[in-house]
Amino acid sequence: xxxxxxxxxxxxxxxxxxxxxxxxxxxxxxxxxxxxxxxxxxxxxxxxxxxxxxxxxxxxxxxxxxxxxxxxxxxxxxxxxxxxxxxxxxxxxxxxxxxxxxxxxxxxxxxxxxxxxxxxxxxxxxxxxxxxxxxxxxxxxxxxxxxxxxxxxxxxxxxxxxxxxxxxxxxxxxxxxxxxxxxxxxxxxxxxxxxxxxxxxxxxxxxxxxxxxxxxxxxxxxxxxxxxxxxxxxxxxxxxxxxxxxxxxxxxxxxxxxxxxxxxxxxxxxxxxxxxxxxxxx
Amino acid sequence: xxxxxxxxxxxxxxxxxxxxxxxxxxxxxxxxxxxxxxxxxxxxxxxxxxxxxxxxxxxxxxxxxxxxxxxxxxxxxxxxxxxxxxxxxxxxxxxxxxxxxxxxxxxxxxxxxxxxxxxxxxxxxxxxxxxxxxxxxxxxxxxxxxxxxxxxxxxxxxxxxxxxxxxxxxxxxxxxxxxxxxxxxxxxxxxxxxxxxxxxxxxxxxxxxxxxxxxxxxxxxxxxxxxxxxxxxxxxxxxxxxxxxxxxxxxxxxxxxxxxxxxxxxxxxxxxx
Numbered sequence: 001x002x003x004x005x006x007x008x009x010x011x012x013x014x015x016x017x018x019x020x021x022x023x024x025x026x027x028x029x030x031x032x033x034x035x036x037x038x039x040x041x042x043x044x045x046x047x048x049x050x051x052x053x054x055x056x057x058x059x060x061x062x063x064x065x066x067x068x069x070x071x072x073x074x075x076x077x078x079x080x081x082x083x084x085x086x087x088x089x090x091x092x093x094x095x096x097x098x099x100x101x102x103x104x105x106x107x108x109x110x111x112x113x114x115x116x117x118x119x120x121x122x123x124x125x126x127x128x129x130x131x132x133x134x135x136x137x138x139x140x141x142x143x144x145x146x147x148x149x150x151x152x153x154x155x156x157x158x159x160x161x162x163x164x165x166x167x168x169x170x171x172x173x174x175x176x177x178x179x180x181x182x183x184x185x186x187x188x189x190x191x192x193x194x195x196x197x198x199x200x201x202x203x204x205x206x207x208x209x210x211x212x213x214x215x216x217x218x219x220x221x222x223x224x225x226x227x228x229x230x231x232x233x234x235x236x237x238x239x240x241x242x243x244x245x246x247x248x249x250x251x252x253x254x255x256x257x258x259x260x261x262x263x264x265x266x267x268x269x270x271x272x273x274x275x276x277x278x279x280x281x282x
Numbered sequence: 283x284x285x286x287x288x289x290x291x292x293x294x295x296x297x298x299x300x301x302x303x304x305x306x307x308x309x310x311x312x313x314x315x316x317x318x319x320x321x322x323x324x325x326x327x328x329x330x331x332x333x334x335x336x337x338x339x340x341x342x343x344x345x346x347x348x349x350x351x352x353x354x355x356x357x358x359x360x361x362x363x364x365x366x367x368x369x370x371x372x373x374x375x376x377x378x379x380x381x382x383x384x385x386x387x388x389x390x391x392x393x394x395x396x397x398x399x400x401x402x403x404x405x406x407x408x409x410x411x412x413x414x415x416x417x418x419x420x421x422x423x424x425x426x427x428x429x430x431x432x433x434x435x436x437x438x439x440x441x442x443x444x445x446x447x448x449x450x451x452x453x454x455x456x457x458x459x460x461x462x463x464x465x466x467x468x469x470x471x472x473x474x475x476x477x478x479x480x481x482x483x484x485x486x487x488x489x490x491x492x493x494x495x496x497x498x499x500x501x502x503x504x505x506x507x508x509x510x511x512x513x514x515x516x517x518x519x520x521x522x523x524x525x526x527x528x529x530x531x532x533x534x535x536x537x538x539x540x541x542x543x544x545x546x547x548x549x550x551x552x553x554x555x
Contacts, residue, residue: 181371181372181373181375182375182377184340184345184369184371185369185371185375185377185388186388186392187345187363188343188345188363188367188368188369189363189388189389189392189393190362190363190364190365190392190393191392195392199388199391199392200377203377203379204379206379278379280378280379280418280419280420281378281379
């Protein structure tokens with residue numbers, strides 16, 4: 001009897017031992033991610049080298065003319081040598097983007113904060129905001145140019161119109177997330193409506209606000225470049241039409257590359273901001 | 283003045299009635315509830331779910347307005363949240379974007395006063411949360427979160443503590459630990475406490491009196507005195523008297539519920555062949 005008891009006891013003990021072994025293995029893996037992410041980086045770099053090198057090779061092999069598709073090496077050379085010529089245009093695009101986006105984002109956030117306090121007003125306004133979100137604001141650029149000329153104004157307005165509603169609709173989703181328990185907590189300390197807004201509603205909405213800022217700024221970049229392509233003599237979009245009309249394809253792709261990098265930088269910026277200020281969620 | 287103050291109950295609920303306007307018509311949540319709580323007394327409110335316990339407690343805190351009747355704190359009518367009242371909510375209700383320290387500072391930020399560091403550190407020590415100030419709520423266990431919430435509620439030294447099923451979400455052991463903690467803090471610095479609970483054992487362990495409410499519309503059905511000495515040890519809690527009191531209260535609550543569903547009573551006695 002006692003022997004019978006002893007055996008399962010022993011088994012259980014070894015079972016526990018093997019479990020420790022497994023978790024030990026897990027922790028060995030857990031120290032892995034550092035190494036694993038380095039190998040991941042290596043893999044990513046390797047794939048990039050293969051793709052870029054392969055493209056270069058194929059383009060040489062099949063004698064693809066430069067005006068159809070320039071070789072990556074030609075694009076790289078154009079990026080370096082022509083950067084001083086492109087840089088001012090990058091500056092113009094950034095001015096339009098920052099100008100339009102800051103106006104759009106501020107107005108969008110304020111509207112979202114105010115509107116969500118009045119459910120009835122929100123119901124009336126939301127369809128129009130949806131309309132603004134879904135309508136490509138580029139469509140308005142010819143009209144804006146007629147009214148405001150070929151300067152910054154029509155572009156900044158277009159960027160603001162494109163990014164603002166995007167920020168607003170996401171921020172409104174954030175502000176609508178009412179946690180009545182947290183609001184009751186603040187009220188139990190005698191919080192005013194304004195205090196409840198700044199200390200409860202706004203922090204609670206922050207993760208969604210960052211999503212809105214990220215999507216809105218990318219939309220702003222699209223609209224800025226698009227507006228530059230429609231009219232006016234400066235900006236990266238203008239360079240795209242100009243280089244393609246002159247069949248300067250390496251320069252054309254160099255500008256495309258700059259735009260990609262700009263887009264990624266914007267994404268990374270808001271991703272990091274979100275991580276810093278809204279990491280409490282998820 | 284002092285004689286008047288000693289005769290006066292700390293908290294007095296007079297004919298509290300609350301009607302909620304809902305889509306399907308008016309809903310009478312609590313109906314002419316009257317209750318007096320003396321200074322330094324612990325009173326528990328128990329009753330079937332949906333009987334308006336929370337409504338009653340929230341009215342006492344000034345978070346809800348009453349349809350009729352009034353709540354008096356030290357003889358003065360409660361019309362809104364008061365600095366004399368601390369609330370502890372169902373879940374710990376910590377703000378997830380603030381670390382523990384900033385959560386405890388939250389009431390002071392709202393009130394625009396300076397936190398009493400000495401007192402808060404003493405509280406944190408007592409509940410075993412010293413050195414956790416920089417932790418975010420999600421990094422704390424349920425029991426730790428609720429202890430933090432207790433520190434937050436006591437941080438500004440309210441004379442009344444209103445607790446709305448404070449430990450309902452905790453496991454049984456953590457819950458008992460929290461009960462002992464509340465008793466310990468109370469023995470040290472008697473505060474008037476009104477507590478809503480679903481656990482009759484918790485109510486008996488902590489309270490001087492237990493208020494049993496009827497099903498909706500909530501009325502005060504009966505009030506039981508809990509005569510056991512403090513601190514209430516395991517031995518006291520396992521005596522016949524505690525057992526009998528538990529059963530009496532349980533019968534009152536369950537019995538009331540039976541009467542709501544006559545079909546249950548008709549089905550129950552049929553013996554299984």
